Amino acid sequence: xxxTTLAPxxxxxxxxxxxxxxIADTKTIAWRNLVTLRRLPQLLVFATVQPVxxxxxxxxxxxxxxxxxxxxxxxxxxxPGVFAQxxxxxxxxxxxxxxxxxxxxxxxxxxxxxxxxxxxxxxRTLADLTRNVFxxxxxxxxxxxxxxxxxxxxxxxxxxxxxxxxxxxxxxWIFAIIGLSVTNAETAQAASFPILAPLVFASSAFVVxxxxxxxxxxxxxxxxxxxAIDATRSLxxxxxxxxxxxxxxxxxxxxxxxxxxxxxxxxxxxxAA
Numbered sequence: 200x201x202x203t204t205l206a207p208x209x210x211x212x213x214x215x216x217x218x219x220x221x222i223a224d225t226k227t228i229a230w231r232n233l234v235t236l237r238r239l240p241q242l243l244v245f246a247t248v249q250p251v252x253x254x255x256x257x258x259x260x261x262x263x264x265x266x267x268x269x270x271x272x273x274x275x276x277x278x279p280g281v282f283a284q285x286x287x288x289x290x291x292x293x294x295x296x297x298x299x300x301x302x303x304x305x306x307x308x309x310x311x312x313x314x315x316x317x318x319x320x321x322x323r324t325l326a327d328l329t330r331n332v333f334x335x336x337x338x339x340x341x342x343x344x345x346x347x348x349x350x351x352x353x354x355x356x357x358x359x360x361x362x363x364x365x366x367x368x369x370x371x372w373i374f375a376i377i378g379l380s381v382t383n384a385e386t387a388q389a390a391s392f393p394i395l396a397p398l399v400f401a402s403s404a405f406v407v408x409x410x411x412x413x414x415x416x417x418x419x420x421x422x423x424x425x426x427a428i429d430a431t432r433s434l435x436x437x438x439x440x441x442x443x444x445x446x447x448x449x450x451x452x453x454x455x456x457x458x459x460x461x462x463x464x465x466x467x468x469x470x471a472a
Contacts, residue, residue: 232323291387363431423456
């Protein structure tokens with residue numbers, strides 16, 4: 200009954216442009232999701248535990264057996280890959296959160312309100328981007344503790360972070376579609392992992408692509424996760440890893456993914472509930 204009384208026709212908002220309300224509604228939904236993280240800090244804690252474990256495991260368990268090109272320490276090669284793994288698996292949380300909202304009926308309530316249709320999705324992805332900023336800063340701190348050093352100064356560090364965060368933001372739109380297409384959060388997680396795992400692990404994240412079987416190298420070198428990692432290495436490490444073309448390619452990948460999947464996610468949202 201509550202949803203009926205909140206029909207858009209009976210609720211009036213001050214006269215502003217649709218763009219104004221789209222931005223305002225996005226900020227409101229983003230804040231709602233960030234407040235959830237504040238009230239349930241274990242969600243953020245668990246999001247950081249896995250990448251920390253990977254850093255420690257690859258740095259001290261596998262690092263001595265893995266060699267990379269040149270005299271670069273393996274930890275410097277490793278950390279951009281961990282950044283990619285962190286934002287990529289963090290993107291799954293977008294789909295899980297949307298599936299949970301859909302299962303609880305919150306999406307139906309949002310649809311009954313006089314708000315921008317895109318705000319629920321853009322607010323969720325904006326909140327997840329904010330979470331990724333925090334997690335990446337934490338991972339850089341952990342990386343420095345275990346020996347990671349940026350070779351290109353603060354500008355290279357910030358530029359590398361920006362490229363990786365944009366890539367993570369683009370992935371959230373893909374998993375938003377998955378979250379809106381399944382029945383619950385558990386199914387969203389189960390459906391997302393088989394898609395993302397090959398992209399993360401069959402990439403340049405942890406080993407040099409040239410050490411892989413020949414039939415796998417073409418895919419591993421040019422798929423979007425590898426390109427984003429190589430772009431981040433180019434910006435943070437420079438030297439033999441400097442590749443402006445990879446930076447441009449990563450930006451193109453990110454913009455292209457958003458351009459294709461954001462409208463599809465909004466369309467799927469309109470059909471949800």
